[in-house]
Structures are given as C-alpha cells and as structure tokens.
Amino acid sequence: MSEKSTLGRIVVIAVYALIAGYFSVAILGSIVNQLYGKPPAHEGKLTQADRTWCLRALVGLRDEIEGQAALELQHPRREGDAFARWRLWEQAWIGKLSAARARCTGSDATLDQAYASLSELHASYAQAIERMIHARSEVADKLKVSLEALRGGAGP
Structure with missing residues (x-):
C-alpha cells in the first residue's frame, strides 16, 4: 500500500508541477507582451x-x-x-x-x-x-x- 501512495503522490506532484509551470510561463509571456508589445507589422507589405x-x-x-x-x-x-x-x-x-x-x-x-x-x-x-x-x-x-x-x- 505504501508503494501505491508514493506512486500516486509522484503523479499528483508531477501533474501539479506541469500545470503550475504552464500557467507561470503564460503569465510571464503576458507580462513580456504587455511590456514590449507585439512586433511591428511589416510596413509596405500587402497581406x-x-x-x-x-x-x-x-x-x-x-x-x-x-x-x-x-x-x-x-x-x-x-x-x-x-x-x-x-x-x-x-x-x-x-x-x-x-x-x-x-x-x-x-x-x-x-x-x-x-x-x-x-x-x-x-x-x-x-x-x-x-x-x-x-x-x-x-x-x-x-x-x-x-x-x-x-x-x-x-x-x-
């Protein structure tokens, strides 16, 4: 039973770390985007x-x-x-x-x-x-x- 608990905890911690990492990167990307903005559009180029x-x-x-x-x-x-x-x-x-x-x-x-x-x-x-x-x-x-x-x- 101890093995299942340890394995379960590792899976839960890994999933939590992935989710926390994803949202941390998204927040950091949003902050950088707000600070520096989007790159300028190619002026003079037609879509x-x-x-x-x-x-x-x-x-x-x-x-x-x-x-x-x-x-x-x-x-x-x-x-x-x-x-x-x-x-x-x-x-x-x-x-x-x-x-x-x-x-x-x-x-x-x-x-x-x-x-x-x-x-x-x-x-x-x-x-x-x-x-x-x-x-x-x-x-x-x-x-x-x-x-x-x-x-x-x-x-x-």
Whole structure:
C-alpha cells in the first residue's frame, strides 16, 4: 500500500508541477507582451487578402475599359454628344483607378508595373476613341451638309 501512495503522490506532484509551470510561463509571456508589445507589422507589405483585392481591382478595371472602348469604337450611341459621354465615363473610371492605385501601389513592384501598364492601356484607348469620335463627327457633319444640299437642290 505504501508503494501505491508514493506512486500516486509522484503523479499528483508531477501533474501539479506541469500545470503550475504552464500557467507561470503564460503569465510571464503576458507580462513580456504587455511590456514590449507585439512586433511591428511589416510596413509596405500587402497581406494576401490585400493582394487579392488589388489583383481583382486591376482585372476589373482592365475589363471595364476594354469593354467601354469596344462599345465606343464598334457600336457608339448616335444620340447625344459622344465626346462628352466618353469624358464622363472616363472621369468615373479614372476615379476608380486612382482609388485602386492609392491602395495597391508602392508595396509591390509587380503590382506597380501592372498599374502602370493599365494606365498606358487607358491612354492608348483614350487616344483612339477621341480620334474616332472626332473623325465620326467630322464625316457626319460633311454628310449632313451634302444631304441638305441634295435635298435643297432636288427642287419642289
């Protein structure tokens, strides 16, 4: 019986020592954490969630400008001022681009390059669309003058 008591006491003391040690280390860790705080976050580094958001924003902006450019170049609306309509859409798009750039650039060279390429793409599309709008307006005005001349010269 003495053996069981001694073995039981050793087990109880060991369990008590483990529990006391665990809580002592936890308390000491808490004190050190409160004194020194957490290590600073990596400034300038994007989290995976931020990087994913930036990538989705980049792809969305690209798709949006390509869609609008295709629409303006292939099937423009005939009513209203095409140039004013394009400028209004472009200003809204540039606002979205600026917001995305502010959030995403400066922390990753690859993202910086991607947003710079998107800006170049925008400049190319804007130039092509503005040329096309100008050419259409000029040709449409000439056609209108010709049609009026034909109608006026057709007689009574």
